Amino acid sequence: MTVATVRPYEPGQITERRGHAVVVGASMAGLLAARVLRDRFETVTLVEKDPLPDEALARPGVPQGHHIHAMQKAGQATLDDLFPGYSEEVTDAGGLVLDFASDFEIYQKGGVLANGPTRIPQYNASRPVFEQVTRRRVAELDGVTVRDECHFREFLLDDRASTVEGVTVRTTDGERELDAELVVDATGRTSRTPVWLEHNGYTAPPLDEVSIDLAYGTVLLERPIDTRRAILVLPDAPRTRGAAVFPIENGRWLLTLAGVHGDHPPTDPAGFVDYASGLPIDDVSRLFDEHALLSEDVSRYPFPSSVRRRYEALDRFPDGLIVVGDAIASLNPIYGQGMSVAALEAVQLHHALATATRDELALRFFERAANVVDDAWGLAVGSDFEFSQTTGPKPFGTDLVNGYVARLLRKAHTDGRLTDAFVRVVAMENRPTSLFRPDILWRVVKPSP
Numbered sequence: 001m002t003v004a005t006v007r008p009y010e011p012g013q014i015t016e017r018r019g020h021a022v023v024v025g026a027s028m029a030g031l032l033a034a035r036v037l038r039d040r041f042e043t044v045t046l047v048e049k050d051p052l053p054d055e056a057l058a059r060p061g062v063p064q065g066h067h068i069h070a071m072q073k074a075g076q077a078t079l080d081d082l083f084p085g086y087s088e089e090v091t092d093a094g095g096l097v098l099d100f101a102s103d104f105e106i107y108q109k110g111g112v113l114a115n116g117p118t119r120i121p122q123y124n125a126s127r128p129v130f131e132q133v134t135r136r137r138v139a140e141l142d143g144v145t146v147r148d149e150c151h152f153r154e155f156l157l158d159d160r161a162s163t164v165e166g167v168t169v170r171t172t173d174g175e176r177e178l179d180a181e182l183v184v185d186a187t188g189r190t191s192r193t194p195v196w197l198e199h200n201g202y203t204a205p206p207l208d209e210v211s212i213d214l215a216y217g218t219v220l221l222e223r224p225i226d227t228r229r230a231i232l233v234l235p236d237a238p239r240t241r242g243a244a245v246f247p248i249e250n251g252r253w254l255l256t257l258a259g260v261h262g263d264h265p266p267t268d269p270a271g272f273v274d275y276a277s278g279l280p281i282d283d284v285s286r287l288f289d290e291h292a293l294l295s296e297d298v299s300r301y302p303f304p305s306s307v308r309r310r311y312e313a314l315d316r317f318p319d320g321l322i323v324v325g326d327a328i329a330s331l332n333p334i335y336g337q338g339m340s341v342a343a344l345e346a347v348q349l350h351h352a353l354a355t356a357t358r359d360e361l362a363l364r365f366f367e368r369a370a371n372v373v374d375d376a377w378g379l380a381v382g383s384d385f386e387f388s389q390t391t392g393p394k395p396f397g398t399d400l401v402n403g404y405v406a407r408l409l410r411k412a413h414t415d416g417r418l419t420d421a422f423v424r425v426v427a428m429e430n431r432p433t434s435l436f437r438p439d440i441l442w443r444v445v446k447p448s449p
Contacts, residue, residue, distance in 0.1 A: 002074055002344075002375060002428045002429060002430055002431050003073060003074035003077050003078065003344070003428060003429055004429060004430050004431065005431060006074075006344050006347055006348065006372065007347070007351060008078075008081055008347065009036075009078065009081040009082055009347050009350055010350075010351075010354075011039070013039075013350070013351070013354045014039045014040050014350075014353060014354050017038075017039070017040060017041060017042045017143075018041065018042050019041050019042060019043075019180075019181040019182075020041060020042065020043045020044070020045070020178075020179065020180050020181060021034075021037045021040075021041040021043075021044045021045075021180055021181060021182040021183070021184065022044075022045050022046075022047065022166065022167050022178050022180040022182075022183045022184070023037065023044065023045070023046045023047070023183075023184040023186055024047055024152045024167060024183065024184065024185055024186060024187055025047075025048060025061075025152075025185070025186035025187040025188060025325075026046055026048035026050070026052060026061075026135065026146065026148070026186075027061075027062070027186050027187075027188055027325055027326070027342070028130070028131060028134060028325070028338075028339050028342045028343075029186045029188075029324045029325025029326065029327075029342035029345065029346075030046060030048075030184070030186030030324070030325070031046070031131070031134045031135055031138050032079075032082065032134070032342055032343055032345075032346035033184045033186055033324050033325075033346055033349060034046045034138050034141075034144055034184075035082050035083070035137075035138055035141070035346065036082070036346050036347070036349050036350040036353065037182070037184070037349075037353070038141050038143060038144055039350065039353070040353045040354075041143075041181070041182070042143055043143045043144075043145070044141075044143060044144045044145070045144075045145045045147060045178060045180075046138070046144065046145070046146045046147065047147050047150040047151075047152060047167070047169055047178075048061070048146070048147070048148050048149075048150060049061060049148075049149065049150065049151045049152070050148060050149070051148050051149050052135065052146065052148040054132075055128075055132070056093065056126065056128040056129045056131075056132040056249075057128050058126075058127070058128050059128075062127065062131070063301060064127070064301045064333060065127045065128060065131075066127075066218055066299035066301075067127070067216065067218045067254070067256055067299060067301055067333075068218065068244050068246050068254045068256050068336075069126070069127040069130060069336065069338075069339060070122070070124075070246075070336030070337075070339075071090075071122065071123045071124070071125075071130060071339055071340070072122070072336060072337065072339075072340040072426070072427040072428045072429075073120070073121075073122070073340075073424070073427035073428060073429040074340040074343065074344055074427065074428035074429060075339045075340035075342075075343040075344075075428075076121075076122075076123050078340075078343035078344060078346070078347055079134070079343055081347075082343075082346070083134070083137045086133065086134075086137065087123055089133045089137075090123050090125050090129060090130065090133055091123070093125065093129050093132070093133060093249065094125065094129065094248075094249025094250055095123055095124060095125030095129055095248070095249055096123070096124045096125070096228060096247055096248070096249075097121050097122070097123055097124075098121070098122050098123075098124050098228055098230060098247070099119050099120060099121065099122075100116075100120035100121070100122045100423050100427065101115055101116035101117070101118060101119055101120045101416075101419070101420065101423065102115045102116070102119075103228050103229065103230055104230045104231070104232055105229070105230070105231045105232070105283065106232045106419070106423075107231075107232070107233040107234075107280060107281055108234060108236065108409045108412075109236060109406055109409040109410045109413075110280075110410065110413075111410070111413035112281075112413065113409065113412045113413060113416075113418075113419040113422070114412060114413060114414055114415060114416040114418075114419050115416050115419065116416045116417070116419045116420035116423060117416050117417060117420060118420055120420070120423055120424065120427065120429075122427070124230070124246050124247055124248060125248055125249055126248045126249065126254065129248075129249060130339065147169075147171075149171065149172065150169050150170075150171050151169060151170040151171070152167055152168075152169055152187070153167070153168040153169060153170055153175065154167065154168050154196070155167055155168075155183060155196060155321065156168060156177060156179070157200060157318065161200055161201055161318070162318060162319060163318060163319040163320045164180075164183050164318050164319070164320035164321040165179060165180070165320060166178050166179040166180045166183065167180065167183055180320070181320060181358070182320055182321075182322070182358075182361070183320060183321050183322075184321075184322055184323075184324055185321065185322070185323045185324070185327050186323075186324050186325050186327065187327055188325065188326040188327055188330070189307060189326045189327070189330040191309075191323065191326075191327035193321075193323055193327065194207075194309060197317075197318075200318075202314075202316060202317065202318065203314060203316070204309075205309040205310050205311045205313060205314055206309075206310045206313050207307065207308070207309055207310070208307070208308040208310065208377075208392065208393050209305050209306070209307050209308075209392050210305055210306045210381040210384055210385075210390060210391070210392030210393070210394075211304060211305040211390065211391045211392055212260050212261070212303070212304070212305060212306065212332055212384045212387070212390055213260060213261045213262055213304055213305075213389075214258060214259070214260045214302070214303040214304070214332060214333075214334065215258070215259060215264035215265070215300060215301065215302040215303065216256050216257060216258035216259070216264075216265065216300070216301055216303075216333075216334075217256065217257055217258075217265040217266075217267060217272055217298040217299060217300045217301075218254055218255065218256045218257075218295075218298070218299045218301075219254075219255050219269070219272065219293060219294070219295040219298055219299070220252050220253070220254060220255070220293075220294040220295045221245075221252065221253040221255050221287055221288075221291045221292065221293060221294060222251065222252065222253075222291045222292040222293075222294055223247055223251050223252050223253045223291065224251070224291075225251045227247070228247055229245070229247065230244075230245060230246050230247060231243065231244065231245040231283055231284060232244050232245075233279055233280065233281065233284070234334060234383070235258065235259070235260050235334070235387075236386070237386040237387045237388070238387075239280065240259050240260050240261055240262075240263040240387070241257070241258070241259050241263060241265075241275070241278050241279055242257075242258045242259070242260075242279075242334065243255070243256065243257050243258065243276065243279055243284045244256045244258075244334075245284060245287065252294060253287070253291070255284070255287065257272060257275055257276055257284075258334060259275075260384075260387060261387060261389045261390075264302075265298070265300075266298070267297070267298045267300050268298070269293065269295075269296075269297075269298060272298045273285070273288045276288065301333075303332065303333060305392070306329075306330060306331050306332050306377070306380055306381055306384070306392075307329070307330045308328070308329040308330075308373065308377055309323075309327070309328055309329070310370070311323060311328060311362075311366040311369075311370075312363070312366040312367050312369070312370040314363070314366070317362045317363055317366075318362075319358050319359050319361075319362070320358065321362060322349070322361065322362050322365050322366075323366075324342070324345050324346075324349065324369070325338075325341075325342045325345065326338065328345075328366075328369055328373065329341070329373045329376070329377060331376055331377065331380045331381075332380040332381070332383075332384060334380075335376075335379060335380045335383070335426070336426075337376045337379070337380065337428065340376075340427075340428045341372055341373060341376050341428075344372045344428075345368075345369050345372050348365065348368035348369055348371075348372060349365055349368075349369075351368065352364050352365040352368055375428070375431055375432055376428065377395075378395050378432060379425070379426075379432060381394075381395065381398075382395055382398045382401060382402060383402070385398050385399075385402070386402055401432075404435075404436075404444065405422075405435065407444055407445075408421075408422060408435060408440075408444045409422065411443060411444055411448070415443055417440075417443060418440065418443055418444065421434060421435055421437075421440050422435070
C-alpha cells in the first residue's frame with residue numbers, strides 16, 4: 001500500500017479516550033505510534049533507553065542515524081496529517097525542499113534519467129532533524145510522557161498467559177512496573193518479541209530473510225548554500241557499487257557510498273574517496289575534489305539482509321501487545337522506505353484502534369501492516385534479486401518485473417514521463433502496479449525511434 005491507497009488519518013474517528021498505553025522505543029515508528037495512541041488512550045508513556053537530547057543529534061540507539069534518510073512522499077504527507085505544519089518545521093530547522101523531478105541526478109541502467117514533467121517535492125534533512133521535530137511534537141501532546149534513559153526489561157503477562165498487562169523497566173532509580181492496556185514494541189530489527197512469544201507458549205512469526213550483504217559509509221561535505229544538487233546511483237547488477245548525495249541543513253551534503261555482496265567501501269577517508277572512482281559516473285568523485293570534507297572519520301553501517309516477520313500469519317497472539325516498524329520488517333535501506341513505512345503503519349494502527357476490540361486489535365493491525373509492507377518489500381527485495389548472489393525467498397514474478405522495469409528505466413533516459421512514473425513508485429506515492437498502466441506500458445514497449 002502507498003499514500004494513494006491507504007485511507008488517510010481521520011482525527012475525529014475515535015471519540016473516547018481511556019486507559020494507558022506504553023510504547024517501547026523512541027524510533028520514528030515508536031513516536032508515530034505514540035501519536036495515534038493518544039487519540040485512543042487517556043495517557044501514553046514512551047520509554048527509550050537512550051538519552052534524548054533537545055538538539056538534533058544522532059544517538060546510539062539509531063546506528064544508521066549518521067546516514068542519509070529519505071522522507072518519501074508517503075511519509076511527508078502522513079506526517080503533515082498527524083502533525084499539521086510538520087513540513088514547515090523541518091524547513092525551519094534547516095531542511096530543504098527539493099524537486100525529485102529536476103534536482104536529483106538519478107543514474108540507472110547505463111544513463112541519467114530525464115527530468116520529469118511535474119514537480120515532486122521531497123523534504124531533505126538529516127535523520128536527527130526529522131526525529132527531533134517529531135519527538136518535540138509528540139512530547140507536546142497532552143497526556144504523553146517521554147521517558148529517556150529508561151530500559152525495557154520484559155512484558156508483564158497475566159496468569160493465563162493470554163494478555164500483556166504492561167512492562168517492567170529499569171531507570172536510575174531501579175526497576176518498576178508500568179501497567180498498560182496496550183504495549184507497542186517499536187524496538188526495531190533487534191526486537192525480542194519473537195523469542196518472548198516462544199518462551200510463553202506462543203508461536204514465533206514466520207521469518208523471511210533476503211541476504212544482500214550490504215555495507216555503506218557516509219561522510220559530510222561542505223555544500224555551497226545556494227546549491228541544491230542531489231545524486232542517486234543505485235547498485236545495478238553486475239555493478240555492485242552505488243552512491244547517494246543529499247543536501248541537508250547547515251550548508252552540508254551527506255555523501256554515502258554503498259556496496260553489496262561484499263564489495264564494501266573502506267572506512268579510511270583516503271580509501272573511501274578512491275572507492276568512489278569505481279562508480280559509473282565521475283560526479284561523486286568530483287565533489288571530493290571541489291568541496292571540503294567535513295568528517296574526520298567514515299561512519300559505517302552494515303546491513304546483511306532484509307528481514308520480514310510475518311505476524312499476520314499467526315492465528316494466536318497475546319492481547320494487549322502489537323509490534324511496529326522495523327520490528328515487523330527491516331528493509332534494504334538503499335531504497336529509503338523506512339520512515340514512510342512507519343508512517344503508513346501508524347495510520348493503519350489508527351484505523352484498527354477505531355474499529356477493533358482489544359482481543360481483535362493485534363491480528364487486525366498485523367493484516368493492515370502487511371498490506372503496507374507488501375509493496376515496499378517487493379520493491380526492495382525484487383531489486384536485490386537482480387544479483388545472482390542474493391539468497392532468500394524470491395517474490396513470484398520477480399524476474400519478469402525486473403526485466404520490464406529495466407526496459408522502463410532505459411527508456412526513461414530520454415522520456416521524462418517514465419521517470420515521473422518510476423519516481424512516484426519509489427516515493428511510495430503510487431503502487432508498483434501503476435507502472436503497468438496502458439499509457440506507461442506503451443511508452444515502455446513501443447520500438448525506439
